[in-house]
C-alpha cells in the first residue's frame with residue numbers, strides 16, 4: 001500500500017496505517033540487509049538528491065546507504081561547496097536540480113519549515129531529514145521500530161523523552177508518532193527546556209528524573225542542543241548532569257526492563273554516562289542499524305508506482 005502523502009515532512013497528522021506500513025516494510029528490509037548481498041533493484045530508475053545544509057553523521061550516511069541498497073542513483077549535495085554560498089536561494093537550487101531530472105529530495109536544514117517550503121514550490125517528493133527544532137520524522141520512525149522490536153507493540157507503553165525538549169526535533173516527531181500508535185508519552189527535564197504547551201498535547205511532564213525512571217518502560221535520552229539555545233537555560237553542564245544525567249547509580253533504581261534510547265550524537269558524561277550507553281539496557285546501536293531499514297521503507301513506499309517497483313525486492 002502507498003502512503004497517504006506524497007512527501008514525508010513530519011509525523012504530525014500521519015495516520016496510524018501509514019506508520020504501520022513503514023514499520024512493517026522496514027522489518028522486511030532489515031531481513032534484506034542481513035543477506036550476504038544486501039541489495040535489491042527496487043529503485044533502479046529513481047534518482048535521489050541528499051541535500052544537507054547542516055552537519056550529520058547518522059542520517060546522511062544511513063540515507064545514502066538505504067538509497068544504494070535499493071539501487072537508486074544517488075547525488076550528494078553539500079551547501080558549503082555549492083552555489084548557495086554565492087547567494088542562490090533554496091528554491092532556485094532545487095529547481096535547478098529538478099531541471100536535471102531528479103525524483104526525490106532528502107533534506108536537512110536549520111530552518112524549521114524548510115522542507116514544507118520545498119514541497120510547496122518544487123515537484124519532487126521531499127523527505128525531511130531534520131528541520132531546525134521542528135521535526136525529524138525518520139529518526140522517530142527508527143526509534144519506534146526499535147521500541148516495537150523490544151516490546152512488540154506501543155499500546156499503553158510508557159515512553160519518556162529526557163533532556164532538551166524545547167530545541168529537539170526528535171522529541172516532537174516522537175511525541176506525534178508514538179501518541180498516534182497508542183503509547184503514553186512523557187517528557188522530563190529542567191522547566192526552562194520544556195515547553196508548557198506540551199501538556200495540551202496530552203504529554204505528561206516530569207521535572208524529577210528519578211520519578212521519570214521509576215514510571216517508564218523506555219527512556220529516550222536527548223543531548224543538550226547548545227547550537228540552538230540561548231545561554232542561561234540551566235546553570236552549567238555539570239549541574240545538568242547532576243540533576244538529569246542518566247547514570248549507572250540512577251539506573252540501579254530502574255526496572256530491569258527499562259530500555260535506553262539515544263538518537264546520537266551522545267555527549268558522554270553529560271546527558272548519559274558511558275557505562276549506561278554501552279550497558280545491557282541500551283539499544284542505541286540497534287537504533288542505528290534500524291535507521292537504514294526504516295529509510296529504505298520510506299524511500300520504497302514514497303516511490304511506489306512512479307519509477308520505483310511495487311515489490312520490496314527479490
Ligand code: CP
Nearest residue numbers: 056057058059263264
Ligand atoms: N540522530 C541524528 O540525526 O544524528 P545526525 O545528526 O548525526 O544525523
